[in-house]
Amino acid sequence: MAYSDKVIEHYENPRNVGSFAADEDGVATGMVGAPACGDVMKLQIKVNPTTGVIEDAKFKTYGCGSAIASSSLVTEWVRGKTLDEALSIKNTQIAEELALPPVKIHCSILAEDAIKAAVADYQNKHAQAAAGGATESVTLADQSICTPN
Amino acid sequence: MTTLIVQPNRPVYLDYAATTPVDPRVAAKMIPYLTERFGNPASRSHAYGWAAEEAVELAREQVSLLIGADPREIVWTSGATESNNLAIKGAAQFYKSKGKHLITLATEHKAVLDTMREMEREGWEVTVLPVLDTGLVDIDAFKAAIRPDTVLASVMFVNNETGVIQDIETLGQICRSQGVLFHVDAAQATGKVHIDLSVMPIDLMSMSAHKSYGPKGVGALYVRRKPRVRIDALMHGGGHERGMRSGTLPTHQIVGMGEAYHLASKEMAVELERIRSLRDHLWAGLSRMDHVQINGDFEHRTPNHLNVSFNYVEGESLLMGMKDIAVSSGSACTSASLEPSYVLRAMGRSDELAHSSVRFTIGRYTTLEEIDFTIARVSDVVTKLREMSPLWDMVQAGIDLNSIQWAAH
Numbered sequence: 001m002a003y004s005d006k007v008i009e010h011y012e013n014p015r016n017v018g019s020f021a022a023d024e025d026g027v028a029t030g031m032v033g034a035p036a037c038g039d040v041m042k043l044q045i046k047v048n049p050t051t052g053v054i055e056d057a058k059f060k061t062y063g064c065g066s067a068i069a070s071s072s073l074v075t076e077w078v079r080g081k082t083l084d085e086a087l088s089i090k091n092t093q094i095a096e097e098l099a100l101p102p103v104k105i106h107c108s109i110l111a112e113d114a115i116k117a118a119v120a121d122y123q124n125k126h127a128q129a130a131a132g133g134a135t136e137s138v139t140l141a142d143q144s145i146c147t148p149n
Numbered sequence: 150m151t152t153l154i155v156q157p158n159r160p161v162y163l164d165y166a167a168t169t170p171v172d173p174r175v176a177a178k179m180i181p182y183l184t185e186r187f188g189n190p191a192s193r194s195h196a197y198g199w200a201a202e203e204a205v206e207l208a209r210e211q212v213s214l215l216i217g218a219d220p221r222e223i224v225w226t227s228g229a230t231e232s233n234n235l236a237i238k239g240a241a242q243f244y245k246s247k248g249k250h251l252i253t254l255a256t257e258h259k260a261v262l263d264t265m266r267e268m269e270r271e272g273w274e275v276t277v278l279p280v281l282d283t284g285l286v287d288i289d290a291f292k293a294a295i296r297p298d299t300v301l302a303s304v305m306f307v308n309n310e311t312g313v314i315q316d317i318e319t320l321g322q323i324c325r326s327q328g329v330l331f332h333v334d335a336a337q338a339t340g341k342v343h344i345d346l347s348v349m350p351i352d353l354m355s356m357s358a359h360k361s362y363g364p365k366g367v368g369a370l371y372v373r374r375k376p377r378v379r380i381d382a383l384m385h386g387g388g389h390e391r392g393m394r395s396g397t398l399p400t401h402q403i404v405g406m407g408e409a410y411h412l413a414s415k416e417m418a419v420e421l422e423r424i425r426s427l428r429d430h431l432w433a434g435l436s437r438m439d440h441v442q443i444n445g446d447f448e449h450r451t452p453n454h455l456n457v458s459f460n461y462v463e464g465e466s467l468l469m470g471m472k473d474i475a476v477s478s479g480s481a482c483t484s485a486s487l488e489p490s491y492v493l494r495a496m497g498r499s500d501e502l503a504h505s506s507v508r509f510t511i512g513r514y515t516t517l518e519e520i521d522f523t524i525a526r527v528s529d530v531v532t533k534l535r536e537m538s539p540l541w542d543m544v545q546a547g548i549d550l551n552s553i554q555w556a557a558h
Contacts, residue, residue: 003469011469017537034555035540036500038463038489042539060539064465068537 003065004099010069015076018058020044026055028125030117032110039063039107041071043114045078045086047122054078054086059114066104070094070111083119153522155473161519164475165360165453165512166309166337171405172362172513178408179364182401190398191389201400208407212369215410216335216354217345224370224390225403229336230260231383232355232370233303235394236332237264239380240301240353241273244330248298249273252291252329254305254315255495256280261303261334282497283446284313292323301330306338310477310492310508311445312454314342321350330378336360336368340413341421341451346371352378358402362513363409367402370394424511425452427520431509432457434524438531440544444493444506455509456493458502459527461541462534467507470530474523477508501540501550 003011019042020027026047033040040063046056057075061068073094078086094100094108155161162170171179182204190205192198209220226232241251253265255277265275276294280286286304295302302324304315317333324331331350336357338344346354354371358364372378372393386395432455435441440460459467464478489503498506509523535541543550 008469011466014537019542031539035504035550036555038465038500038504040539040555042542060537060542062461062538062540063463065469067463068466 006098007065007069007100010072010098011065014059014068014072016056016058016072017060019060020046020056020058025049026122028118028122030114030119030121032113032117033063035062039067039110041067041110041114043071043074043111043118045118045122047083049126052082054081054083063107063110064104066098066100066107067110069098070100070107071114073097074111074115078115083122086115087119089115153518155522160473160475161522162475163509163511163515163519163523164477165515166312166508166510167477168359168365169362169512170514171359171364172409172412174412175363175405175408179401179405182404186400188400190400191387201398204400204404204407205398208403211407211411211414212356215339215344215414216356216371217347217349218371219374221391222346222371222374224372224393225398226368226370226394227366228359228368229258229334229355229357230368232357232368233258233260233332233334234264235370235380235383236353236355237261237268237301237303238383239393240330240332240378241268242381243379244300248296248300250296250299251275252278252294252299252302254278254280254286256284256308256310256313256492257303257305258309258334258336261305265303280495283449284308284311284444284492284496285446285449286315286320288316288319288323291320295323295327295329299327299329301332303332303334305334305336306344307335307341307451307454308445308492309337310490311456311496312337312451312510313445314338314449314451316449317351318349324352325350337451339410340417341453346373353380358406358409361409361413364402364405367399367406369406420513421452424513424515427511427515427517428452428455428509430517431455431511431520431524434520435527438528441531442502444496444498444502453511455511456506457509458498458506459531460502460505461538461544462505462531464504464506466534467505467527467530470534471523471526474526476510478506 026049027044029044031042042060044058045054048055057078059071059075061071077089091108091112094111095105100108186200188197188201190201209223212223213220251273269275278286278290304320306317307314321331330352332353333351334355339356340361352373356369358367382393384395389395442458444456468478489500493503
């Protein structure tokens with residue numbers, strides 16, 4: 001399997017691995033994928049509620065080298081972006097940056113979905129907080145990436 | 150602490166089940182037949198041919214000695230895949246007036262399963278039996294699958310992924326008592342388990358050279374003479390190999406297979422003990438980690454195989470972290486089809502466990518240093534990947550992963 005140097009880089013030195021503390025303010029979580037497919041990504045973003053800018057991001061991924069690299073890259077890219085800007089990140093950009101081969105494109109799609117899930121979770125919590133009530137739920141995104149046996 | 154120095158483009162080789170290096174002693178025997186004794190073994194009229202024929206017949210004896218057969222029961226082929234094709238297609242065709250039902254197992258090599266699929270396309274009926282979670286087939290289920298129109302059952306001796314050894318003796322006796330031909334794919338078995346066809350109820354047996362320190366591109370099919378088994382040929386031409394497989398015999402290849410099997414006869418007993426202790430040492434080291442399990446029956450297994458699942462870690466990412474060790478994985482990402490190992494699935498393993506499985510196979514040239522190096526490297530990578538794994542987090546927090554609604558499928 002020929003990996004691009006960038007994928008190897010992210011694998012050897014993943015950026016922002018970890019989790020935020022459970023009680024930290026402004027944290028939202030997106031979890032996508034399924035163990036049966038061989039890919040599960042958990043992306044957490046820490047949003048400044050006043051500015052709506054993502055100040056920090058962390059990830060944990062169960063998956064192949066390309067999946068790890070995709071999610072690691074995403075934590076770098078979303079920092080300093082507003083929620084809307086983060087939502088505009090396309091999987092094609094991730095795939096291009098990492099030089100993913102066709103068979104690994106789905107990893108970049110999953111990473112894009114992880115961003116959407118995290119943002120959706122933040123908006124959920126924000127709306128619920130506005131309605132009066134904190135929640136610790138994790139939003140699992142609907143996706144049809146793989147159909148295992 | 151191991152001081153093993155691994156060369157950049159030569160990882161530690163622990164993939165002996167995929168293929169083996171040609172033993173230098175085998176290579177030495179082969180080379181004269183490329184440049185000096187190059188005659189066609191079928192040239193009966195001159196010394197070049199006679200010398201080649203002599204070498205071929207010696208090799209035939211060497212192969213038959215390892216497996217307890219008569220040399221006249223050995224047919225040279227291009228490898229175990231061809232032997233499997235020849236056995237199944239050849240026997241099914243020859244005996245088709247007796248019936249058109251075939252039996253095999255879900256864990257067979259693709260060379261058998263795909264051939265069976267082809268037989269189905271051509272009008273045969275095939276029963277593919279499931280296996281237990283140990284990888285062994287249920288004997289009663291096997292017995293029950295036999296019908297009056299069953300002509301052949303094909304069961305591999307040793308599974309390539311797990312090393313599980315089927316109860317060939319019992320299955321063969323059942324076939325014999327019902328008049329069903331018994332074909333055994335022994336590609337992974339020669340030189341690893343004791344085979345004596347003078348007492349085992351096997352009618353057709355496929356063999357490979359390159360799994361036993363011989364060259365790639367040559368194998369053999371054992372075809373029983375007593376009682377006589379007949380097969381239609383697949384390769385037609387000059388009538389070589391008693392009409393069962395035409396084509397000029399590749400003397401150098403056959404000499405290689407013969408010498409490899411000869412060395413196996415001599416050295417198998419001692420070598421397997423050494424390999425077994427290395428394999429057990431590897432498992433002792435790896436099993437110090439939590440949530441690590443062996444795939445396949447622990448007892449009925451060849452001494453060189455170790456198929457392990459490292460829970461909550463994906464197989465391809467694991468292999469990426471161990472580029473200096475050559476192994477195989479049951480993960481979908483590492484197979485061409487993006488599907489997890491069908492053998493592990495047939496054993497009831499979940500997709501996740503199939504994804505996180507690694508096959509280590511030990512061989513003639515494996516050293517203790519290499520095993521210690523492997524234990525250390527694998528432990529490091531598994532630890533690092535678990536720290537990155539959301540599944541590991543959840544398990545540590547006491548969450549049952551089966552209770553989570555993952556994506557809608």
